[in-house]
Amino acid sequence: MKIEQIYTGCLAQGAYYITSDGEAAIIDPLREISPYLDRLNRDFVKLKYIFETHFHADFVSGHLDLSKKSGAPIVFGPSAKPDFEAIIATDEQIFEIGKIKIKVLHTPGHTLESSTYLLIDENGKETAIFSGDTLFLGDVGRPDLAQKVGHLTQEDLAGILYDSLQTKIMPLADDIIVYPAHGAGSACGKNMQKETVDTLGNQKKTNYALNQPNKEAFVEAVLDGLSAPPKYFGMNVAMNKGGYESFENVMNKGNTALSADNFETAAEETGAVILDTRNAAEFQKSYIPNAINIGLKGDFAPWVGAMIADVKQPILLITEIGEEEEAITRLSRVGFDGVVGYLDGGFETWKNSGKEEDEINRISAEEFNEEFNENSIVIDVRKPAEYEAEHVDEAYSKPLDAIADWAGTLDDTKHFYIHCAGGYRSMIAASILNARGIRNFSEIEGGFKAIAETGKVPVSNFVCQSKTLK
Known part of the structure; x- marks a missing residue:
């Protein structure tokens, strides 16, 4: 058995690649699926299942593209209602991958379909949990994102989350390894630790949310200090639940080099946001008027989501030469599929054209x-x-x-x-x-x-x- 955490710092997100005896499972994959396909080919294993812990709000998962490419079915927890074919598991249902098993633990609260996946090794020992946004290291998932479901309030959802943790997670052995979906820096929690893997026993000692004396105290502590969720979150949920354009098509469409004249024309005709991804030191010296600077070398995708919000907004890119595909990829991770093209040759092309420039004081x-x-x-x-x-x-x-x-x-x-x-x-x-x-x-x-x-x-x-x- 092998477990690999594939951690993406920009999103503070952990996907998981698990293999046993010629078969594999992937949990919460990112939008671009080539890293997973490469691993499957390298290890000569067949992908048997794609597990989703819930309908993610902060990124667009790669479950649909991965399923189409590999033929592996997508698995959601109980009560999930995706607009595409998937296995909707029952609570405590067992899935076999090679010589290991994954047991579904329905843990609603963050969302109603949220589930934790319990890994049982070749010897029948409960070894690890893939906790999604139910349990983080140092925190738990925010319970204010699914309030539009029925008549539930965030207080109701926090209470449901408390029950999930107390009945499904806390009874598990202290030596179980916790693999969460996010770490420090994610907007899905407020007090996450910088580590990305821990034992459940240590979390029982150090996680403030697991140390509240009762449900009322838990609800108050978890809801205290929550900031409003980024506006793009709801749009990402809709894409994860309803489907989206293939990443390959998004890349082909956005990876279009434009001259300065064509770039200017595209901006006028499409109403695109001009997104300059250079570092702040370079941007401030000179940039295209009305461009927004969000540096690629930073928390790029989440800040694009927070600042632009509408994932359908057309975007024109200015990047350092050679970083165009990276920018398009990272935008697609948060659902911004509307890249029209990029300035061929970077900002120097604009500068050499003699067109108007601006600067920051x-x-x-x-x-x-x-x-x-x-x-x-x-x-x-x-x-x-x-x-x-x-x-x-x-x-x-x-x-x-x-x-x-x-x-x-x-x-x-x-x-x-x-x-x-x-x-x-x-x-x-x-x-x-x-x-x-x-x-x-x-x-x-x-x-x-x-x-x-x-x-x-x-x-x-x-x-x-x-x-x-x-």
């Missing part, structure tokens, strides 16, 4: 230190928990994911400063503000980390972030 932390005074307006676009932990005195907390709500409230007659933790998110914000015609600001290179290191700008006392999340 970026200053160093040292320059900020020289300019800062008691009347300075500072906007911190980090998450509320980051702000609460430590911030520039008198700074305003304006989280990036809510920029559509607060951008219009800014007084552009007064100069302000904008920063995040290190410069990635503040450049996203700066590009959006510029596109909206709000330009009377300076974006601070290096973010709060660089500001704090100067030691000259007053900041609040540090508070451990974990305490702000519970």
Whole structure:
């Protein structure tokens, strides 16, 4: 038996590849399926089942393409109602893969079809659980995403999740390995640990959600501090449940090189968002007017989902040369299949064409230190928990994911400063503000980390972030 966790940092997502005696199972695959097909060919094994722990909200699964290519059936837990052919398992149903077994444990709460898969090894020993979004390391799945089902409230779902954990997970042996669907950085939880594998026994000791004295305390603790889910989540659920265009078609359509003139024409004719995926340092020097900067070398896909939201929105790409396919792939993982094409030759093509350019007013932390005074307006676009932990005195907390709500409230007659933790998110914000015609600001290179290191700008006392999340 072999278990491989295939972890994708951008989405903080874990897919699982399991083999035994010539057969394989894959749990929660990502959209592009070539890595799984390559493994199957390498190991000379046949894919027997594709298991889905639930209808994912934060990414588009590769279950449909993988099933078509391999012939393996898709398995969902009880109560799932996909719009395509699948095995809808019953609670405690057993599936055999080679010499091992996978037992379905219906664990609703995060969603009503959510299920945990219990692996039983060749010797009949219960060895591991693939817990999906039911149990994370340090947290549990948020119970506010499936409220539209019937008349259930998030409190109802949290109570259902509590019962699932108490009756299906907590009775299992402490030495069982926990393989969750997500880790730290995912929007599917609020307090996840940085590790991606742990024992159930350690989680019973360290996971705050598993240490609540009763259901009422659990519901209160799990719901406390939940931010609104990203707007693209519902669209991803619909794609995972109803089907989607093949990844191969999405790549073929989006991987179209455009000259500067054709790029400009496409932008006008399609209403596409111009998405510049270069790093912030390069983008700020010069970029196509109205382009939005979300760097590929970062949490690219989730931020595209949060900022653009509508997965059907046409997109035109500017990337570093050779990164076009990577950008299209990562966009498809969160359902953005509408890439129209990319600027052939990267931004230098636009620059050499003599067409209009724009820039961001970026200053160093040292320059900020020289300019800062008691009347300075500072906007911190980090998450509320980051702000609460430590911030520039008198700074305003304006989280990036809510920029559509607060951008219009800014007084552009007064100069302000904008920063995040290190410069990635503040450049996203700066590009959006510029596109909206709000330009009377300076974006601070290096973010709060660089500001704090100067030691000259007053900041609040540090508070451990974990305490702000519970």
